[in-house]
Amino acid sequence: MSRNLKAIIACAAALVIVGGGYTALMLTEESGSSSSSASEGEPIATSHGPVLSLEKTDIKSISVKNKSGGYEGVPSGKTGEDGFPIFEIKGIEDLPMNESILSSLLNNASNVGCDSVVEENAKDLDKYGLKDPQAEVTVKTADGEKVLYVGNESPESGETYCMLKGEKEVFLTASSGMSVFANAPENFLATELIPKNDDKDAELSPGTIKIVRDDLDYDILLEKDTFKSASGNKAGTMATHYMTEPIFSYLDAEKSQNATQGFFGLSAYSAVYAHPTDEQIKGCGLDAPSCTVSVDMSDGSSYTLKIGKKLDIENGEYYALMINDVQVIYAVSADDLCWASMKLGDITSKMIFGTFVWDVGKLTITAENGTETVFEGKGTDEDSFEVTKNGEKCSKERYKEFYQFLLKASAEEVEMDEQPQGEPYVTVDLESQDGQVSQKVEFYKSGSKKCLIVINGRPCFKCRSAYAELLLKNLSVFDSDEAFVTNW
Numbered sequence: 001m002s003r004n005l006k007a008i009i010a011c012a013a014a015l016v017i018v019g020g021g022y023t024a025l026m027l028t029e030e031s032g033s034s035s036s037s038a039s040e041g042e043p044i045a046t047s048h049g050p051v052l053s054l055e056k057t058d059i060k061s062i063s064v065k066n067k068s069g070g071y072e073g074v075p076s077g078k079t080g081e082d083g084f085p086i087f088e089i090k091g092i093e094d095l096p097m098n099e100s101i102l103s104s105l106l107n108n109a110s111n112v113g114c115d116s117v118v119e120e121n122a123k124d125l126d127k128y129g130l131k132d133p134q135a136e137v138t139v140k141t142a143d144g145e146k147v148l149y150v151g152n153e154s155p156e157s158g159e160t161y162c163m164l165k166g167e168k169e170v171f172l173t174a175s176s177g178m179s180v181f182a183n184a185p186e187n188f189l190a191t192e193l194i195p196k197n198d199d200k201d202a203e204l205s206p207g208t209i210k211i212v213r214d215d216l217d218y219d220i221l222l223e224k225d226t227f228k229s230a231s232g233n234k235a236g237t238m239a240t241h242y243m244t245e246p247i248f249s250y251l252d253a254e255k256s257q258n259a260t261q262g263f264f265g266l267s268a269y270s271a272v273y274a275h276p277t278d279e280q281i282k283g284c285g286l287d288a289p290s291c292t293v294s295v296d297m298s299d300g301s302s303y304t305l306k307i308g309k310k311l312d313i314e315n316g317e318y319y320a321l322m323i324n325d326v327q328v329i330y331a332v333s334a335d336d337l338c339w340a341s342m343k344l345g346d347i348t349s350k351m352i353f354g355t356f357v358w359d360v361g362k363l364t365i366t367a368e369n370g371t372e373t374v375f376e377g378k379g380t381d382e383d384s385f386e387v388t389k390n391g392e393k394c395s396k397e398r399y400k401e402f403y404q405f406l407l408k409a410s411a412e413e414v415e416m417d418e419q420p421q422g423e424p425y426v427t428v429d430l431e432s433q434d435g436q437v438s439q440k441v442e443f444y445k446s447g448s449k450k451c452l453i454v455i456n457g458r459p460c461f462k463c464r465s466a467y468a469e470l471l472l473k474n475l476s477v478f479d480s481d482e483a484f485v486t487n488w
Contacts, residue, residue, distance in 0.1 A: 221245035268330035284320035285309035361433035411461035
């Protein structure tokens with residue numbers, strides 16, 4: 001009786017105790033086959049122990065040669081919470097590392113399991129991919145070294161061929177444990193670039209955000225909106241920021257979410273180069289970035305993202321990126337880098353005036369002929385608020401209705417290049433009671449029945465001229481019972 005058949009029978013006998021009739025059936029099938037199956041690369045049932053089993057604390061180095069070139073892992077001198085050494089990759093010790101992958105390296109180098117023996121005395125290693133291995137793993141300890149050859153994946157899903165140097169047996173082991181040996185050094189680098197904002201107590205938030213692009217002749221500056229009225233109301237929209245460059249504009253709370261909060265949890269698809277050369281930096285367009293984004297965080301930290309060229313990666317659109325002074329070029333999804341391509345209109349709100357009605361201290365409306373109407377208000381809420389028109393007390397309900405129409409002024413399109421002609425058709429000067437808001441909005445007649453909106457001296461938007469005409473009309477009937485026209 002052949003040695004292989006003895007192994008099969010021994011294994012089947014043990015399994016009968018647990019598996020009953022099913023195991024008996026399997027035994028019957030196997031007993032009719034010859035031992036030649038081993039030479040054909042079919043698994044042999046076996047009670048073989050691990051292919052490789054070492055104490056993690058005894059390992060001095062893990063050297064890997066593979067199709068990517070390879071790497072060497074060595075103890076960093078630090079110990080993890082599990083009591084085992086933390087490894088690092090030689091040559092990139094100074095860079096942010098992925099501790100989970102490093103842990104996987106140590107775990108899989110210290111213990112290589114055996115799912116089955118494929119062939120006990122293998123002569124043709126080429127059919128297993130072991131003549132020219134996918135990876136050669138040398139694990140050194142104080143007692144010597146072990147070399148593991150990693151071959152091809154077997155037809156059986158999730159299994160990979162392997163063997164030890166100097167031995168003849170070919171084993172099948174879980175592919176998941178072998179994948180770390182196919183890594184390039186860059187695969188061990190951390191891909192989380194900015195931490196998630198998980199600490200609710202810290203209230204971490206971005207402050208000033210500056211976006212510089214080579215395809216724009218202006219910079220984009222977003223400032224944190226810190227204004228809170230005495231009544232607790234927030235000026236503008238519910239967005240966390242507003243724009244101050246190249247125009248003043250409130251932001252659309254939903255559409256600007258990625259531009260103002262997309263830093264948190266920003267991660268790379270992969271690391272492309274560790275310690276890139278000048279040639280690699282230039283090749284990725286990072287010597288002269290197409291987009292640079294700078295942000296200051298409320299905890300004092302700051303980040304500068306340099307975005308370069310699009311990368312040739314099949315499964316999506318990615319940009320080359322470097323962050324702060326970290327000497328790594330990353331590939332980051334274009335979906336996570338809205339700053340590289342966004343237009344002003346993508347994030348701006350259509351709202352022109354954003355001050356809450358009871359926070360307004362002075363509202364002056366000047367017609368083209370120079371006639372001024374001045375409203376002055378005091379109070380923190382509807383109950384305490386009092387308002388005058390040209391120095392005389394007036395109805396705050398009437399004033400509230402008129403102000404609600406003023407809020408309907410809409411930035412229908414961004415316009416920065418057109419220069420105003422002549423005198424403004426109507427001018428609105430608004431100041432908050434506490435002095436935090438001072439806004440001058442001028443409406444100039446433009447072509448195609450539109451008005452150019454100039455905010456604090458800078459052309460910003462256009463709207464339909466019908467709005468400005470109705471603003472003056474509604475003002476003219478303020479002292480009457482005539483209903484304000486609110487649609488145009």
